[in-house]
Amino acid sequence: MTPDAGPATILGVETSCDETAAAVVVGGRSVRSSIVSSQVDLHARFGGVVPEIASRAHVELIGPVVAEALAAASTGLHDLDAIAACRGPGLAGALLVGVSAAKALALVTGLPYVGVNHLEAHLYAAWLEEPDLEPPLAVLLVSGGHTLLVIMEAHGRYRVVGQTVDDAAGEAFDKVARFLGLGYPGGPAIDRLAPDGDPEAIRFPRAMPGEPNFSFSGLKTAVVNHARQHPDTPVADVAASFQAAVVDQLVDKLAAAADGAGAPTLVLGGGVAANSALRARVGTLGAATGRDVFLPAPAFCTDNAAMIAAAAWWRLEAVGPTPLDDGVDPTAGLGVVA
Amino acid sequence: MTGTTVLTRSADETRDVGRATAGLVHAGDVIVVAGELGSGKTTFVQGLAAGVGIAERVVSPTFTIAREYVGSVRLVHVDVYRLERAQELLDLGLEDLADDAVLVVEWGDVAAGYLPADHLAVRLTPGPGADTDERTVSLTAGGPSWGARADAVAAALDAR
Incomplete structure (x- = not known):
């Protein structure tokens, strides 16, 4: 319509x-x-x-x-x-x-x-910058307050296929950044520091594999535990490894949801959609699976x-x-x- | 002030402590949940909420500051983590928010001076062992209403 x-x-x-x-x-x-x-x-x-x-x-x-x-x-x-x-x-x-x-x-x-x-x-x-966008879309909506995987089947018709069972993704970024002494807001701080670190330095958990829902509380606790047990780990390595764990979880579930719904277009929304690692990975996912990818400007x-x-x-x-x-x-x- | 301390070995066991506490709460109660990042505050509240018949999934209220659920009682779950100044807490109007509800405040130490003396204080501490899943959960009943329920709190935790 x-x-x-x-x-x-x-x-x-x-x-x-x-x-x-x-x-x-x-x-x-x-x-x-x-x-x-x-x-x-x-x-x-x-x-x-x-x-x-x-x-x-x-x-x-x-x-x-x-x-x-x-x-x-x-x-x-x-x-x-x-x-x-x-x-x-x-x-x-x-x-x-x-x-x-x-x-x-x-x-x-x-x-x-x-x-x-x-x-x-x-x-x-998404329509503010991409006026000709057509559903169905697989949308990953990630912010400080929300972590949702939505299949938009048509205008006005939405199916929430996954959501967080504890903390929102943006909240995990902010709490971990504050814990690491990186300041607020935490998303941009970790985004800036992560390229200086090794994303494979620490293998933090990718929660709930194979399930559509997200969980970030255990990851947050894992970062706290790691920092306590290995205080000499460079902060950039912790930030990069943490970000990799978040992005892996988000992108894996987005890919599965898009597959499940047969959605030809991937869309990001919410404040965490400004994260450069997430944007890059969703771009790669689109290219690899032949899907259109739409990443709105951070202001939207x-x-x-x-x-x-x-x-x-x-x-x-x-x-x-x-x-x-x-x-x-x-x-x-x-x-x-x- | 009368306290009970228990040891939990997993998030599920922390959730069970919350669930055991649920039988004692009623509208108008204030529960303050304190503990450092990742200590299981929201996990405790998830158990408490399940115990008062809330079927909905209880998630962190950090960014929305407050979330409301309805079970056998209304439960208002507040997180003051993002509040920088006490004035912001006052501006929230917690009294109105939690009128006829169980008010659960995370990171309550910041807010302690602004909450009623009559409350149940829950503190989660990692350890004492090296196992990173272990938590020491202490429940302290303060004020006349919770003070009168201190023995019941201890009994509920024993029976869990």
Whole structure:
């Protein structure tokens, strides 16, 4: 199904976790603006520290971030066709800020409101740069909060074929980096250091071989144990070996899922999709198995609102607006949406 | 403060300690789970959650800060690992989040000063042996409500 109702202009809002974000996207593909609070200096406008996690921070930032997104797109509220927000999964208090703001704007403008699933939006991030992408896709969605293997069978039809049983992949990167004294955020720190080390120096466990689900908690513990027992191992070797274990696990399961579903296209999403070793390995996998590979730009892998507006466009076409009495769903999963 | 200490030899045994504790918890309880990276905090909570009838898989709440599950009681699983300042903990509004729920806080030492005195403190420590799977799990009942349940905690662990 391809929407043919014309290029609707949608304002998207995302407040599910740390980032307060707003974006204007036309036709589910063309990004007119995408503002993420951590990327712009809003401190000056407000003075003082902006705590990242609190709902209060979202409350303080949502107005200026939305205004900035509209201004950067040279768009007024009257130019919009719909207003969308992420309704979950995420932290309840944080989600409420974005959803309430979007509904308030919908109410005063009379425009339709669209509530969007955060995970579905990560999948639709792919269309922002690859407008002609066609399902079925095998998508590996890896971030600090999520590790999901999704077969997108068609627009609105998703099958989660694997997920983490304990820690998310990005969380493992951050915790191991902090443990190794590499700082935060840990993903980029390990990515930078790993090329200086030997990825085969230590054989860390590849968890749950042959199974679709992921596990990273045991790997994290193995790194801690190794460092305790062999304190003289170069940190670069530990980082490289740890990264190799993560990437092996991710890529092996992506390959198996794509085989199982017969998906001709591989897509990465989420913040860990910025990891250069993972990108390289997925590229190699695609070349070796004759599959197309799509690796979105890091700005669209991490949390952003352009993906919310993109997913909203498809959802609006498929199922129409969301009632204004719809709430937030902090534990929302990814199922058949349409 | 009355404490019980047990030794576990595997993640499954740590999970069993969580499960054994589950029979004693009710809405309004606070459980603080402390221990270094990889010591099995989430593993303990997985057992506790299974014990209160939560079928859903309990995964780490580090990045989302809080995850909520519903079994025979509501369980709010919070991880304060990413919080840099106590103010952020206050901003989370834990009291509202955990209204009528069992509140389980990982890395609770950071937050200890901001949590009610009445709580069950669970501490996981690697060892004492050289086996990397071994953990010493100590459960300490603090405050009147948990203090009154200290003997029951010890009995539940014995019976596991």
